[in-house]
Structure formats: C-alpha cells, structure tokens
Amino acid sequence: MTPVMLRQLWSLIETTQATLLVNLDDATLVQWLLKQLKTNSALNGKEADVLDEYIQSRLSLIRDLAEQRLAPELR
Numbered sequence: 001m002t003p004v005m006l007r008q009l010w011s012l013i014e015t016t017q018a019t020l021l022v023n024l025d026d027a028t029l030v031q032w033l034l035k036q037l038k039t040n041s042a043l044n045g046k047e048a049d050v051l052d053e054y055i056q057s058r059l060s061l062i063r064d065l066a067e068q069r070l071a072p073e074l075r
Contacts, residue, residue, distance in 0.1 A: 001050050005041075009051065012036055013062055021066035029062070030055045 012033065013021065024032060033055055034048060043051065055062070 001054060005047065005051065008037060008041060009033070013065065018066040018069040022063055022070065026059055029059065
C-alpha cells in the first residue's frame with residue numbers, strides 16, 4: 001500500500017459524515033469506503049484487496065474517530 005493510498009483513505013474518512021461511519025455495519029462500511037476510493041483513483045485488484053484488509057483491521061479506530069466527531073454535537 002502506498003502512502004498516497006493511505007492519505008486518500010484517511011482523508012476520505014475525515015471528510016465523510018460521522019453518522020454514516022458509525023451507522024453502517026462493518027461489511028457495508030468497508031465496501032462503501034472501497035467504492036469511494038475506486039471512484040477517485042484507479043485501484044487494481046491487488047490494491048483493492050490490500051485496502052480491504054487494512055480497512056477491516058482499522059474499523060474500530062474509524063468508528064472511534066467518528067464517534068469523537070459526534071461527541072461535541074451531543075453535548
């Protein structure tokens with residue numbers, strides 16, 4: 001996985017509505033993120049597989065970050 005791919009992924013996560021990241025189930029969230037990345041850049045099959053595994057391994061972190069963004073709204 002290239003640094004550019006990582007930056008694109010985390011930028012996408014930061015700009016996506018937190019409620020979407022929190023409310024989608026795991027499989028749907030992974031597929032949604034991959035679809036967005038494929039739309040914005042040409043990913044080959046191997047890159048998509050690597051990103052899929054990386055996203056799955058970071059789902060807890062992604063959701064924690066999204067919940068932190070929601071927290072100020074709840075106060």
